Amino acid sequence: MDDLSRQLIIERYKYPLYRGILEPHDITFADENPVCGDHIRIDLRVDEAGRVTEAAFSGEGCSVSQASADLLVESIIGKTLDEIKQLTKDDVLDLLGLELGPVRLKCALLPLKVLKGGVYGLQNADEVSLE
Amino acid sequence: MTTSISPFAVERIRADFPVLQREVHPGVPLIYLDSTATAQKPRQVIEVMNVFYRQANANIHRGIHALAEEATAAYEDARAKIARFIGAADPREIVYTRNTTESINLVAYTWARRNLQTGDVILLTEMEHHSNLVPWQIVAAEKGLRLEFVPVTEEGLLDLEAYHRLLEQHRPKLVAFTHMSNVLGTVNPAKEIIAAAHAIGALALVDGAQSVPHLPVDVEELQADFLAFSAHKMCGPTGIGALYARRELLEAMPPFLGGGDMIKKVELRSFRVNEVPHKFEAGTPAIAEAVGFGVAVDYLTSIGMEAVEAYEQSIIAYALERLSEVPGLKVFGPSAEHKGAVASFTFQGIHPHDIAYELDRDGIAVRAGHHCAMPLHNKFHIPATTRASFYIYNTRAEVDKLVEALYKVKELYG
Numbered sequence: 213m214d215d216l217s218r219q220l221i222i223e224r225y226k227y228p229l230y231r232g233i234l235e236p237h238d239i240t241f242a243d244e245n246p247v248c249g250d251h252i253r254i255d256l257r258v259d260e261a262g263r264v265t266e267a268a269f270s271g272e273g274c275s276v277s278q279a280s281a282d283l284l285v286e287s288i289i290g291k292t293l294d295e296i297k298q299l300t301k302d303d304v305l306d307l308l309g310l311e312l313g314p315v316r317l318k319c320a321l322l323p324l325k326v327l328k329g330g331v332y333g334l335q336n337a338d339e340v341s342l343e
Numbered sequence: 344m345t346t347s348i349s350p351f352a353v354e355r356i357r358a359d360f361p362v363l364q365r366e367v368h369p370g371v372p373l374i375y376l377d378s379t380a381t382a383q384k385p386r387q388v389i390e391v392m393n394v395f396y397r398q399a400n401a402n403i404h405r406g407i408h409a410l411a412e413e414a415t416a417a418y419e420d421a422r423a424k425i426a427r428f429i430g431a432a433d434p435r436e437i438v439y440t441r442n443t444t445e446s447i448n449l450v451a452y453t454w455a456r457r458n459l460q461t462g463d464v465i466l467l468t469e470m471e472h473h474s475n476l477v478p479w480q481i482v483a484a485e486k487g488l489r490l491e492f493v494p495v496t497e498e499g500l501l502d503l504e505a506y507h508r509l510l511e512q513h514r515p516k517l518v519a520f521t522h523m524s525n526v527l528g529t530v531n532p533a534k535e536i537i538a539a540a541h542a543i544g545a546l547a548l549v550d551g552a553q554s555v556p557h558l559p560v561d562v563e564e565l566q567a568d569f570l571a572f573s574a575h576k577m578c579g580p581t582g583i584g585a586l587y588a589r590r591e592l593l594e595a596m597p598p599f600l601g602g603g604d605m606i607k608k609v610e611l612r613s614f615r616v617n618e619v620p621h622k623f624e625a626g627t628p629a630i631a632e633a634v635g636f637g638v639a640v641d642y643l644t645s646i647g648m649e650a651v652e653a654y655e656q657s658i659i660a661y662a663l664e665r666l667s668e669v670p671g672l673k674v675f676g677p678s679a680e681h682k683g684a685v686a687s688f689t690f691q692g693i694h695p696h697d698i699a700y701e702l703d704r705d706g707i708a709v710r711a712g713h714h715c716a717m718p719l720h721n722k723f724h725i726p727a728t729t730r731a732s733f734y735i736y737n738t739r740a741e742v743d744k745l746v747e748a749l750y751k752v753k754e755l756y757g
Contacts (some may be wrong), residue, residue: 222755248696248712249726274694275756319696 217310225275228282232268241330242271243322243340250277250319252326254285262292269323276308276316281323283307288327296331299324301342353654356646357736359385371706374741379525379685379732380710382556382578384639391638392580392631403630404604404621418630421637422620428640429551429570430561431587438586438593438620439628443552444474446571446586447519449623450548451478453596454569459516461487466515466545468493468501468531469722470524473715475550475571479519491515495722499527499676506536510543518547522554526716526730527676528659528685530558533565541566546592552576557655557683557734559648562587574632578735579639583632586623593619600625651735655684658733662686662742669749675723684733687714690749693756695729701755702729705748707741 234240234255242253250273257266267289269281287307288296304324305312312320321342329340357363360383367373375383395417401410403418419434426434440446455465465479469492483490491513494502501520510518518540523530533554537547548569554560555570556577562570569592573584588596598605598616602625607615616622643651660679663686666672671691676682690698695711702709710730713720720726731745 226756246717246726248694250694274696276696316696316700 214310217308221275221279221308221310224279224282228269228278230268230282230285231270233270234266234268239330239333241326241334243326243329244271245273245277245318245322248274248319250274250322252277252281252323254281254323254326254330256288256330258293262294264288264291264293264296269326273322274316274319276312277319277322280304280308280320281326284323284327293331296327299327352646353736353738356385357738359387359642360736361386361389363736367703367706367708371704374705374707374744376731376733376737376741376745377708377710378556378576378734378737379553379714379730381575381581382734383736384578384580384635385642387642388579388635388638392635395631395634400631402627414630417634417637418628421633421640424637424640425585426587428644429555429572429587430563432563433590435619436587436590436593438588438623439633440571440584440586440623441582441629442573442575442584443550443571444478446569446584447475447548447550448478449586449599450569450571450588451482453599453623454546454592455479455482455488455517456486457595457597459486459488462489464489464491464513464515466491466493466509466513466518466540468520469495470499470501470527470529470716470719471519471521472525472550472552473717474552475519475521475548476718489513493520495527495719499524499529500681501529501531501536503532503535507539510539510545514543515540515545518545519550520548521550521552522560523557523683523685524676524716524719525553525685526687526714526719526728528682528687529677530554530681530683533567537566537568553683553685556643558652568592574636574639577639578642580629580632580635582629583636585636590619593623596623598625599623602626646735654735655733656680658737658739658742659684659686661739662731662733662745665742665746666749669746669753671753672749675728684737685730686732687728687730689725689728691753691757693752695727697756698729698749698752701752702745702748705744705751707731707745707748709745 237255238258239256244251252271254269267285269285325340362383399413401414403415423434426437493506522533540547546568549567551570551572555572570587575581605625607617674686674688699711712727
């Protein structure tokens, strides 16, 4: 990953803008990567039109997973749930601005997995597909 | 240990490893501290495999032509070398497998399935690699066996008092344990553990994946019933390993994989097994790799395993000393005299992925994660560690570079 992206990630990791818990919330979902201990929870508030009015993430893990969560949550405020359902892993990588190997790709995509789990109203994190 | 490798010899050894010449990023040379995952290969091992494919490649055991005879001889000579290396009296007590994992699975699927009954106990430890846990979990589920575990102390040593109690209490049929932990570096007192197991009528399986590459290991001295190890962790190629087992055990065990070469005779509906160890070597094996394995053994023998052990002792003592200077850095495992050259650590709440990534920017290769020992990490309540491991081609200067780089990580993520 290049220097600028790395700086952005460390910046958002150390000083996240959207870390927190929303109580009450309309949607919440959490998942983890047990292999490395990355854990992400995302809370959303949604208006009658299905638009996200507030969003926050909480959890712990490596800089890539946490920064990805912060950037992802920032990007979905004002989006409808349908628009969020269209998000792909390439959108996440564009936000982060970098190329990742397979191990760290999993870290970067964990927040998207959590977001989709919540937005699709799934019971089980295993059901989330990012295809 | 009285012998030790002089600094000069380390440089001579380093010169044998071509990969150490490479730059990981422009202008950044490789500092390879991940030998516990896989060791680098000396050119002697690389070249013998090339030469084999260029000049002597043929299938083994069945051919009459010159190349077949040469290939068979090379394959079986390597087997004999491997046997001598671990002090086995008879080359027929060495079964070639794919790796340590396959060796342990072989024992689980043949010896354990044939000999254990519902309610029988297998005694393992809390510090085992998944390869010495999962095969037993599989067989235990299949046959209604019970698994019990020798606890690990806070210091990272096996609780030997608890071990003796568990032996008495559970009377296991098999004790399977790691000779050297790939996370803590702990070297377990194998001879004593095996003797105690035998005293209550249990067999003993030793996971030698880390010990055989780094310490002198003698199966006669240890009285091990089974010893599993891999070529790739001892400067040999991937794709080949070995299971040592006492001859009587191998004779009595049913075959593992079925197919060509492990048979004496085949009819449409039946077969007769071949002699030991061929009985357990079905199909065309990794022949060039076996030859490479033999040369890896030659290479380590030429240095001498006592010398290897002594050198690594001095490196880990130095590494632990330097790492202890770094504030917020905690190394897991016992003090230097109880361990091999492995240092798994946490560092001020900085995630191991981030540590490993930053170290890589300086060309330093370490490993981040649970290192195939999730239960051990659970025991210490940490999801992951960063692991630096050292082998015959690492130097004190590299330890210094590691520490320097860790200070940089602290600044970045502090």
